Amino acid sequence: MDDMVGSSLAICGVFDKISKVAATEMPVLLTGETGTGKELTAQAIHARSVRKQGPFVPINCAAIPETLLESELFGHERGAFTGAVHQKKGKLEAAGGGTLFLDEVGDLLPSLQVKLLRFLQEGTFERVGGQETLHVDTRVIAATNVDLQTAIDHNRFREDLYYRLGVLHIHLPPLRERGEDALLMAMVFLQQAAATTHKPIRGFSAQAIEALRTHPWPGNVRELSNRVRRAVVMCEGAEITRQDLDLGGEDLHATDSLDSLRAAHQRIETELLVKALTLHRGNMSRIARDLQVSRSTLYRKLKQYGLEKITPMLTPPLASTKTRRKPSGNSHPSEQSAVRITESPVVASLEPASQVP
Ligand SMILES: Nc1ncnc2c1ncn2[C@@H]1O[C@H](COP(=O)(O)OP(=O)(O)OP(=O)(O)O)[C@@H](O)[C@H]1O
Numbered sequence: 001m002d003d004m005v006g007s008s009l010a011i012c013g014v015f016d017k018i019s020k021v022a023a024t025e026m027p028v029l030l031t032g033e034t035g036t037g038k039e040l041t042a043q044a045i046h047a048r049s050v051r052k053q054g055p056f057v058p059i060n061c062a063a064i065p066e067t068l069l070e071s072e073l074f075g076h077e078r079g080a081f082t083g084a085v086h087q088k089k090g091k092l093e094a095a096g097g098g099t100l101f102l103d104e105v106g107d108l109l110p111s112l113q114v115k116l117l118r119f120l121q122e123g124t125f126e127r128v129g130g131q132e133t134l135h136v137d138t139r140v141i142a143a144t145n146v147d148l149q150t151a152i153d154h155n156r157f158r159e160d161l162y163y164r165l166g167v168l169h170i171h172l173p174p175l176r177e178r179g180e181d182a183l184l185m186a187m188v189f190l191q192q193a194a195a196t197t198h199k200p201i202r203g204f205s206a207q208a209i210e211a212l213r214t215h216p217w218p219g220n221v222r223e224l225s226n227r228v229r230r231a232v233v234m235c236e237g238a239e240i241t242r243q244d245l246d247l248g249g250e251d252l253h254a255t256d257s258l259d260s261l262r263a264a265h266q267r268i269e270t271e272l273l274v275k276a277l278t279l280h281r282g283n284m285s286r287i288a289r290d291l292q293v294s295r296s297t298l299y300r301k302l303k304q305y306g307l308e309k310i311t312p313m314l315t316p317p318l319a320s321t322k323t324r325r326k327p328s329g330n331s332h333p334s335e336q337s338a339v340r341i342t343e344s345p346v347v348a349s350l351e352p353a354s355q356v357p
Pocket residue numbers: 003004005006032033034035036037038039040041145185221222225
């Protein structure tokens with residue numbers, strides 16, 4: 001759950017909702033484009049709920065043939081159909097005491113929509129071929145990346161089920177609407193991938209950063225994660241290039257193009273700051289020393305280039321950290337987080353302001 005990265009206003013709104021809905025037992029509907037983090041969100045809700053010790057059982061309604069889905073979901077009795085030689089519990093029962101994650105709920109057949117609605121209203125169901133009415137204590141979190149309202153208009157989805165499921169609704173915004181989150185996630189994914197591959201990659205080239213910032217990310221976080229992991233494999237130097245990310249275009253050498261002095265200055269500053277942040281994991285003193293600027297200049301520059309939100313992301317997890325306080329005790333707030341040190345090379349955790357609270 002604490003794997004959720006982001007500090008944009010849009011994703012902080014999602015984190016806030018996750019905390020609120022986790023405290024209830026009601027069904028939740030998650031919507032959002034592919035790869036926006038619906039399953040991760042469902043896991044986060046489960047892990048924050050009173051059911052966290054219980055199972056989290058995902059089922060993808062679109063991935064299972066229609067003829068098998070009812071039995072997969074609700075189970076079957078022995079002899080219910082050819083091949084049903086044993087009684088079998090469905091995912092709904094397997095998730096008893098926990099959470100059922102019903103992915104691609106828009107693909108449920110009308111007959112199963114009725115059965116699900118009844119379960120949501122009364123908590124009861126029958127296995128396929130069974131007469132006995134069964135009860136199970138399972139919370140349902142459903143997700144879809146199709147517009148259910150359109151499905152309702154075309155009579156493909158029951159309106160009553162939509163209202164029952166969607167009392168608590170969380171929409172995952174597309175990555176292109178999350179500002180600097182793409183860059184921030186890219187850095188976290190890079191550190192994770194570089195740590196597992198043991199490659200000494202320190203960061204992204206300026207052109208790679210520009211590409212990360214401007215790419216529209218139709219596949220959202222999944223696409224970003226895959227591109228960064230692939231780039232780490234392809235990378236031959238100390239930094240990931242635009243070609244490594246396979247985002248079109250090439251890293252330009254200084255002689256290939258002419259920037260205005262001002263643009264070049266900004267590009268180089270951004271590149272240096274990002275490199276220093278990655279290298280020193282947000283340790284402000286070390287960054288200021290290496291870049292030979294005062295800490296106040298450093299903070300001003302980070303703010304100027306929108307990088308200040310990334311800084312806390314690069315500090316290690318509290319759980320695996322030791323804290324060294326400066327004797328004066330008067331350090332800047334960012335400086336306090338920056339003095340944490342860790343043995344772990346993997347930096348993938350979040351500061352409280354950037355994670356599910
Ligand atoms: N906020 C986030 N921070 C870090 N990783 C994330 C975040 N959101 C999503 N991911 C990662 O992106 C990938 C896609 O996420 P997930 O499977 O939850 O998306 P989804 O919305 O269910 O996609 P689909 O609609 O295609 O099933 C996963 O590897 C997940 O761990």
